[in-house]
Amino acid sequence: MGGEVVPRSKEVTIVCRCNDVTLDDVVKAIEAGIDDFELLRRYLRLGFGPCQGRSCIAIAARVFARATGKSLNEVLANYRVRPPIVPVSMKVLVRGVKV
């Protein structure tokens, strides 16, 4: 794990670029009582975009771990990467079908 994240301004520190989630959104959701990382992800849609959480999950998980005193292993215990790894165009799935 790296050093403490010291954002210049939480409002403009982007955690998830797919869904425009800021550090402030993450902090506020935790303060509102969201006490499980899988619920936090679903509330803020972290990892729901085309990048599959490649940057946001690591950042949000660290913020969540610090705020709740849980270990990173515990925070990420239920996290699963879901296929496809990169977005897949529908048309490549249906070769031979007239559209």
Place this chain on the structure above:
Amino acid sequence: MRVLIVGAGISGLFIAYELVKKGVKQVTVVDESYPGSGATLRNLGCFRSSFTSPEHVVLMKESISEWLRLRDELGIKLEQRGYLWVARRPETVEVFRRLVGFHHDYGIPTRIMDVDEVRELEPGINYRIIAGAMFDPTAGRMPILENFIKLYLRVKSLGVRVLPHTRVLKLEGRGDRVTKAVTSRGDIEADVFVVAAGGGSRRILKTVGVDVPIVDIPRHPLVTEPYLEALRSALVIDWDTPGSPHITQNEHGSLILARDLEDTPEASIYSQRVDAFSHIAKPLIELLPFLAKVNIVRYWMGYYDMTPDHHPIYGPLPPYENLYIAAGFSGHGMMMGPVTGKLITSWILDGKPYIDVANNLTVERFKTGRLVKELAVIG
């Protein structure tokens, strides 16, 4: 009165919510994983009352009116943009006419649409391959993730003890009473026990000799990148294609596509099927050709906790006097959440359900053979 609810999904939390509102002080909810980790956070967020059994119709109408009321009470969001069942074959339109007659008897304003009306509602549809449609304007969809988390936060703020990652290993009973739950984090005693654990309910109830016929059937939805308004109705269903392909667009613009896929009952929630992609995509691209241009970003699995008649099992579980069930929703647990909460609460506090028709849905029906008849199980 101490109540222990097994399962922190939409059913368990709505039961907890109603109990607390009725003044029950000591309500505990346990879940083997995180809250909502079962079908609650894996469904498409769609709801309707246009079913084909009196039981579903009556309870679902009540549930939708409760969801609407909860907009103020819980900040619930939902939209009634309608379900559109599309017929490819002319004879299917005749089936729809009979269904519409049934729905009108129960005050649900479904109607038949001809091809021109369908084109007007959903310009993206390939009108050359359809014969007509049935439309239910009272059906709709909701941001289920956000709504569920609002319910979860409210339930906790009302003093309900929610214990995630706490697996019930067994229940223990003495005579006609269940006395405690043995969990992975110690024993929990209570005066009343409610099992609302989807397909997991079967395993838990077996430990006190109660058999409920619930089987988890895997479902496989796909979700796309977000797009501007691609669908106007809440759900479009391709009735004449096996597996009833269906598609909805969520509040963030993503399209969610699904179709029943032959799969092993009780298969792992992580036994992903690569063939699900083309199986789902093919008929829906035929019906909505613009889909050829969209990108799938993700795929997940969830379960329908199916019963033999595709209706939930509600109410007391003999021979026990203090054991109740709300499970086996067969793909409709999310939409039934509010009515489930009120039904089980009335059973516990008043000794009977506040809506009579729920009496038809107790576990007794599997002994007497009086199963509920339902023609359509979709979304």
